[in-house]
Amino acid sequence: MTDTDPAPGAAAKTPRKTPAAKTCDGPALIEVRNPGTGAVVGTVPEETADAVAAEVRELRVHQPEWEAIGPGGRKAWLLQFQDWLIDNTDRLATVLQSETAKPRVDALIDPGFAADLIGYYARRAAKFLADDRPSPHSPLARVKRLTTVYRPYPVVGVITPWNFPLAMPVMDVFPALAAGAAVILKPSEVTPLSALELAKGWAETGAPEVFTVVTGAGATGAAVVGNADYIQFTGSTATGRKIAAACVDRMIPYSLELGGKDPAIVLADADLDRAAHGIAFGGMFNSGQVCISVERVYVEAPVYDEFVAKLTADVKALRQGLDGRDAKHEVGALANESQAAIVQRHVDEAVAAGAKVLTGGRRAGFGTAFEPTVLVDVDHTMSCVTEETFGPTLPVMKVADEAEAIRLANDSVYGLSASVWTGDRERGARIARQINAGAVNINDVFANLFSFALPMGGWGLSGVGARWGGANGVRKYCRQQAITVPILPTQHKELFWYPYSMPKLLFALGAMRAAGARGLRRLDLRALWKLKGGDT
Numbered sequence: 001m002t003d004t005d006p007a008p009g010a011a012a013k014t015p016r017k018t019p020a021a022k023t024c025d026g027p028a029l030i031e032v033r034n035p036g037t038g039a040v041v042g043t044v045p046e047e048t049a050d051a052v053a054a055e056v057r058e059l060r061v062h063q064p065e066w067e068a069i070g071p072g073g074r075k076a077w078l079l080q081f082q083d084w085l086i087d088n089t090d091r092l093a094t095v096l097q098s099e100t101a102k103p104r105v106d107a108l109i110d111p112g113f114a115a116d117l118i119g120y121y122a123r124r125a126a127k128f129l130a131d132d133r134p135s136p137h138s139p140l141a142r143v144k145r146l147t148t149v150y151r152p153y154p155v156v157g158v159i160t161p162w163n164f165p166l167a168m169p170v171m172d173v174f175p176a177l178a179a180g181a182a183v184i185l186k187p188s189e190v191t192p193l194s195a196l197e198l199a200k201g202w203a204e205t206g207a208p209e210v211f212t213v214v215t216g217a218g219a220t221g222a223a224v225v226g227n228a229d230y231i232q233f234t235g236s237t238a239t240g241r242k243i244a245a246a247c248v249d250r251m252i253p254y255s256l257e258l259g260g261k262d263p264a265i266v267l268a269d270a271d272l273d274r275a276a277h278g279i280a281f282g283g284m285f286n287s288g289q290v291c292i293s294v295e296r297v298y299v300e301a302p303v304y305d306e307f308v309a310k311l312t313a314d315v316k317a318l319r320q321g322l323d324g325r326d327a328k329h330e331v332g333a334l335a336n337e338s339q340a341a342i343v344q345r346h347v348d349e350a351v352a353a354g355a356k357v358l359t360g361g362r363r364a365g366f367g368t369a370f371e372p373t374v375l376v377d378v379d380h381t382m383s384c385v386t387e388e389t390f391g392p393t394l395p396v397m398k399v400a401d402e403a404e405a406i407r408l409a410n411d412s413v414y415g416l417s418a419s420v421w422t423g424d425r426e427r428g429a430r431i432a433r434q435i436n437a438g439a440v441n442i443n444d445v446f447a448n449l450f451s452f453a454l455p456m457g458g459w460g461l462s463g464v465g466a467r468w469g470g471a472n473g474v475r476k477y478c479r480q481q482a483i484t485v486p487i488l489p490t491q492h493k494e495l496f497w498y499p500y501s502m503p504k505l506l507f508a509l510g511a512m513r514a515a516g517a518r519g520l521r522r523l524d525l526r527a528l529w530k531l532k533g534g535d536t
């Protein structure tokens, strides 16, 4: 049984079966802790593979009706859920804080972002899923009406990490629901409480039973992969690789958003104040636990000292601590001890190899928190520059020029996103096209994340496929179906049907060449006649 704080002011409608109401007689329990205080804030069941299979079977019962009501019918339910999210923002932020120790402002961003995204896909899905009526590739194909239909995978499995316990599930669950799929969500075992709130909310609105949450760790996630028809995964590259292999085994499609080591390039013509403020935010937001956080900085030599001074001042000024309902801090704790250990290792290894810590560099003195850190005198032999840190560190390197910055930015196994800071926007856009990453923001960080019309996906070891990107965001959850309907009255037989006849074939080939070949080949009857074979 889930054991979160009671929801102040939450609607007390009689819920249908929800994950939060499951008994915990059978499965083992997972304790959920506030990483800032260490306090246990809830327990959730570790769902077995059989339980997951049963949930998926149940979703399959309800999905056809969900698909049948069409995007218009689904829009009504999705917008009702958006209302619920907005009405329950305060409570949701509190649950979110309890399992993450995020600052209050950060906790309030998740539900706001979620409501924005749901509104977009609820309202646009009808347009995005409308049948395509492609023009035939050749005049000969004009005898059929051609239609491409988008029909959802019945059950989409969404597996999410712990860094944005509410926004991260919403990012993929609701586009999939808008597409007409049913969704089984497996949130991180570190932060499952917010996801359970989503399931409760869905049930409270009385929406069809096409969305369920199962809690547990890797084995539960593996069971989702073993039963769903499409997998959308966000998490580490190591786990993504295992999931891809499991999906290949079942011959089901998948989309993976994995690790990142996002570079920021600061050019000598940049507004250095904006660059410092933006990179401080991009590196420290959510204690750096963002797949698209700035993880390394390359600065052109003429402005290096000035930029480093500004960045260090900005990072030093950050207030770190535990917020209650009052917003007093910018930076909170890390998700768990193993995350803190990675950050400490990256800093220690860098220092041992000659790097300098300009601010931070150690634990902050409460829970798992680590101080916002700026490192200089670093290079590409150090783990803080090559491995994903997923923590509050900004290693800064001096580069001779734009070409060196691009070369070093591309010297990574990852390719999620990047930023370029320059006074010349055209130069920035030109550099963007030379960077191997799924997104490049000029004079900003994360901007692509707030533009659902753009795809969000990683290159290299940062992922396979992408989420969003307007219509692709729902079409990815659909199978394409080609439908042909005759336009002209039909005869008893088509030209190509049995029995075979060489004259009929030559006629058809001649027509195809006339319609699609070049120059004399279009009308070369002699060449055609030679195909006839025989003695003539």
Ligand code: ADP
Residues within 6 Å of the ligand: 159, 160, 161, 162, 186, 187, 188, 189, 216, 217, 218, 219, 220, 221, 222, 223, 225, 234, 235, 236, 237, 238, 239, 240, 242, 243
């Ligand atoms: P992290 O350890 O940073 O949370 P992971 O990539 O290990 O990153 O986990 C992301 C999500 O994947 C979590 O919900 C986790 O429970 C789930 N998971 C872990 N291993 C597997 C697996 N083998 N199959 C499916 N899901 C898994």
